[in-house]
Amino acid sequence: MLQVTGLTGGYGKEPIVKNVSFNVQPGEILGILGPNGSGKSTLLKMISGILPKQEGSVEIGGKNADSYSPKEFARNVAVLPQMHAHAFSHTVRATVELGRYPYQTGLFSSWTAEDEAAVTHAMERTGVTRYENTLIESLSGGEQQRVFVAQALAQQAPLLLLDEPTNHLDIAYQQQLLDTVRSLAADEGKTVVSVFHDINLAALYCDRLLLMENGEIAKIGLPQDVVREPIIHSVYKAAVKTQAHPELPKPQMTLLPSLNGNAAKPFLVDETQFNVTADSVQFHAPQSLKTVSSAVHNPGTGWYTTFVNRHVDANYNCDDVKKEMEEYLEKRGHHLTDTVGMMTAVQTLHAEVATYADEDISIVIAVTAGVGNAVDVSKAITREAYVGTINTWIIVNGRLSDEAFIQAMITATEAKTRALQTEEVLDPLTGTQATGTSTDSLLVAATQTGQELPYAGPVTALGKLIGAGVYECTVRGIQTYKEAKGWKS
């Protein structure tokens, strides 16, 4: 649909855009990215014929763009501009009707049924029909932008060019607008080329990205090939981290602020900071810890300051465990968004909390362990599903990578299994060696200050501490549990 070959040009003599070539297929959305002054808007203006080209060619629909008359061009290419203010105001309908200008011929009005249908359809498509007779000036920014989308749609052009279409829009309107654009490409096979300021939005909505640097193409390809830390860093000169989108297979990035007031101050966690009572095991950190856990409240990955392992009765039963947990935490004055909460039927006073350290690294391990099944097994599914039996916490003084978190969990699980073996815990149903209980929970948290700890497998110093610590704490925990139950080994 759009074929750009060796395009060079700009405002003055010195070209801003240099030798840019790419093509876009029908139904495809191409996002143009780049730092300020990289020539992304200039490139779009050259394609839309606002700026002259010095060299190269733009082919639209298989024909050289220069061979179109102005009206023909507008029937093939619709442009959605950035938002700006106007001195005089049209009604919404009059504005959308202007989109049919390229179809008007002759001196007198030649408004046809086709024109009317296109305008009606464009307004319905963008949801502005109800403002039909309102002056655009009196609409909000987002609604105004929708009117201009409708105007561009009324042009019924197969190629749609957008220049930072979401500038100054709040996120709900950004989403609405880009969803509309997305569906135009998907349903009507429109070809879309859009300049973006926001890398994440571009990665979310575009099929391919074109990254500009100093007027040239730095990279063109799929979002996951373009939005990569080294590329973004070298083009934008900004420190970023990329990560997967939580729901979609699209890359996203976040800025890494350079050190300033809100950077974490170094601090060390040790076992004296733990508060063990008959009600719970609690730890409150002076700053947020990066946490990965299978807790009841706030599971998954996040940053939390308060950690609660709460004792519940063995017969604890509740329809909405999460809600009951929240009520419990709130009653005790914990801030819900800052707190990770687990529960156990084990006496929390029997918790094993210990610091393990070598010369460089220190970690704190907290385990509450119970291996008995003193309850009716037929009810175990409903009851014990949320009541952890062996709850293990590992708090690391150091800076963990993503893989270190996962390795720490593997290492801890292996150590736990070894402890069950040492204590000769068997599966009561099969009589074979038990590897854990059915509802164990695990939490790994790190201060993310101090030493970099990229790995946590058994071969590393950290892995060794975790292995030994979890093993020892779990063994002691099981022994205490057995004694409390009056089982003599």
Next chain:
Amino acid sequence: MRKPLIAYIVSAAVLLTAVGLGVSIGSVHVPISTLWNQGADAMATNILWKIRMPRVILAGLVGASLAIAGAAFQGLLKNPLADPYTLGVSSGASVGAVMTLFFGISIPFLGLYTLPVFSMVGAAITMFVVLGFAKLVDRGLNMETIILTGIIFGSFLGSVLSLMIALTGEELRQIIGWLLGSVSMRGWNYINMILPFTIIGSFLLWMNRRELNAMLFGEDRAKHLGVDVKRRKLVILIGGSILTGAAVSVSGTIGFVGLVVPHMTRLLWGSDHRHLLTLSFMNGATLLIICDLLARTIISPTELPVGVITAFIGAPVFAFIFYRQRKGGTA
């Protein structure tokens, strides 16, 4: 645009009323029936057809020309303060006209039209110089930039006029009266002089009504919508110059009509040029007929130049629009 048909009917009715008042009111009362009554008093018929009617029609044509030109300039420049007078184009037209009188230029082929043609050339040259200079100062063509440029060139051209007037000597009074803007004692000759240009100029602008709508969103946007911006702009500027030049050549510089009328019309009926141009044309005619009526009756028997009345109304409106614009309101 709300209810365009009503807008046209109301404007036409007001215009007809103004014409009626214009021909009947004056130092001698002429009953409106003289228009169609064959047996009417001979003197009344004479006053009506030889003095009042040409005066009213001339006022109407001048007002219509200036108003439609103002509406088009405002749309083209996206500037509610633009009109032939504030842009300095009227001054340019005056210089062209006074030059014709001063040097006694008469081109045989043009005959009667020598004066308006030179006036138009003066208007067109001023227009392009003003816009060229404004663009040189500020590519974005800010509202204030254009007006300031208009003032600069207006003052300069005014001094050129003064110089020429000082050098003429004997015809001084006549030219000054003419400069202040008046449609009195002109007769049918002057109507013949302006009419063809009013028609051509208005037609050129009306042809570009849709383009003007598109250009309200900026020239780039208009181009995206398929408007041949360069050509259309040129046609609109030429059309505006023709209208201004023709109006100035018959009546001198009458200020603010091109500012007040489109502004009022927009307030009442919206800024869709498909209707705005025609409605401004009609309302401009009405306004100048009424202003002229006031000019000759308000301190009767002395006549004021009509430009005094329009400036008296126009300057406060100008101030009001400027205030509204700067306070973020819309015109």
